[in-house]
Amino acid sequence: MPNVEAETLIDFCKAITAAAGASDDIAEIVSRSLVRTNLMGHDSHGVIRVKGYLNQARSGHLKPDARPQIERKFGATAIVDCQQGFGQVGARFGAELARDIGQEFGIGCVALSNVNHIGRLGEYAEIIAQAGLVGIIMTAGTFLQVSVTPYGGREPIFGTNPMAWAVPTDDAPFLLDFATAAVANGKVLVAVSKGEPFPEGMLLDRDGNPTTDPNTFYDGGMLLPFGTYKGSGLALMMEIVPTLLAGFAPVSSPEFRSGNPTLMLALNVEVFTDRDRFNRLTDELLQRVKRVPPAVGFDEVLLPGEKEAKSVAERSEKGIPLPDSVWQDLTTLASDYQVAVPERGVHV
Template identity: 40%
Template sequence: MRHLAPAALHRITTRIFEAVGTPEDIASDVADVLVDNHLAGHDSHGVLRIAQYLQWIREGRIVPHARPEVLVDTSSTALVRGHMGFGQSVALVATDLATAKAKRNGVAAVSVVDLGHTGRLGAFTERAARQGVVMFMTVGSGGPAMTVPFGGAEPSLGTNPIAFSLPRGSQDPVTLDYATSAIANGKLMLARAKGEPVPEGSIVDREGAPTTDPEDYFAGGHLLPFGGHKGYALAVIADLLAGPLAGADSYSGAVMETGVFMFAVASDAFRPERDYLRAMDAVTARITGVPPAPGFDDVLLPGEPEARTHRARLNDGIPLPEETLAELTQIAADLGLDIDALDVPLPSGGGTPTRRQ
């Protein structure tokens, strides 16, 4: 397994998207998020997705040069249309818009419609949290159904992820970020690339029988909601917030018909920020201050494993499975690019190439 410096992977990713007609700033935005996902340890939402995105560009499901347009703009709300641009670039614009409104007015709600795949939501909610804003974000999709509802025999939902991030001053945000399906589609792609099974209770095959082989999913199988009826209920709420409330269904020209709902609250909306941060420290210390159970070294906050991985990978580089690296190398070669020429050695790649705030 080869380790690439974050800066090198960012450069390679940017150049690949530029080669297919993406403006430099948009290509860099997409690379920011993909590399940030790797740094957080979520390789399923990193460069593994490049081949898929290039295919979607060829099919017209992503418009690489598209820029978001703010259709409705009030003091505390906005409706952003992505015109089927890269979901990462569109979501970054929407995140910054929601953050700025929340800092001015205390709260903000932003709807995003007609955009491509956003990937890991924590990349956006943490961006807001690093600017002193609590953010909730969810995605619902009117596209191909992948997840069966609780009690159902056929899929009717997407993976419908949800994410929350709360700021902690100079410390890493507390972040909850997961799909409401038992496993994210990207993690199935990663398991398939590694030739590994997935946890029991994650997927069924095309006949509805439980399986742990990711190939069964890609051969017509389906995802299951996590936690039975509880995960299913969250998936429904995500679909309703990101669909009917966000207005995604009004933009029928969108191939994927994806909607995003963001709700942002300034950390000083209800009390001075110093009091908020003092209370955050007290509560998180109470939660994690108990003795660890057998088999555990310590009690971690949500998002803390990702923060630790981020620090480690800044120094050690981002590991890429051989199959992913070979695919990335071939994609680059087909576009007239040489990955080795774009690489930079470790440790000069230390320091994040992303615009984490």
């Protein structure tokens, strides 16, 4: 399992993506997004995705050089046509647009249509929160189609349907980013790539039996929703609100087409309340949560994002550990596109 320095991995993925037809700036956006996600410890949404994206490009479903365009704008709302390009490019454009509209009108709402997999949602909520606005991202669907069964069921009918919230603070934005499934699809992909069993209580095989074998997911298996009926209800709502407003159909519908229908909200704090008070009370609340005594078996109460911050520090110093299968996929793509495999910055 090689450890690869972040900048080396960015440059490598950028070269492969550019060779596949993306312009340099698009390749930069996609590669930095994926590697940043690896740095944070979310390998399921990192460079493991490059192979799948370029397979989509080869099939014509993803257009590497496509750029998003504003399809329609009305007041504080807009629809962005992402032109079937890289999802990260369309989502960044949409988040920046929602932020700008929110700064002007107090609230900005942007729907993304014709959009491919956008990666880690939190990245786009943070773009909004870094400007002092509350960012909310909701998405549904996937190019894997149905993958999650409703609570009490044994047939997949939902996507993993994640959402992210980011609020401004006096420091970095405070972020919450989670799938409404027990885990994201990509976590299964990581377990398969590592040859590891899956945790109990998250996965059913094609017959609806509990299993820890991640390979069953790709043989008609399905994920469970998180939090039983609550996660199931949220997943259902994601199949309606962002999906239909973005012009898609639910993932189980005969009208479904592959993509990541997304809705982005930006709320300008200063329109609703005093910004300094908002930041102060948020920071005080987070500090109170950290002071809660840990339960038996726990060393401390962790806030969302703390594990990610520790991972960024560690992987920035030691490099990003990549399963052999993921590194092999990247080097095979490099061969396909006649890109040199880096020698420096790769530690085996």
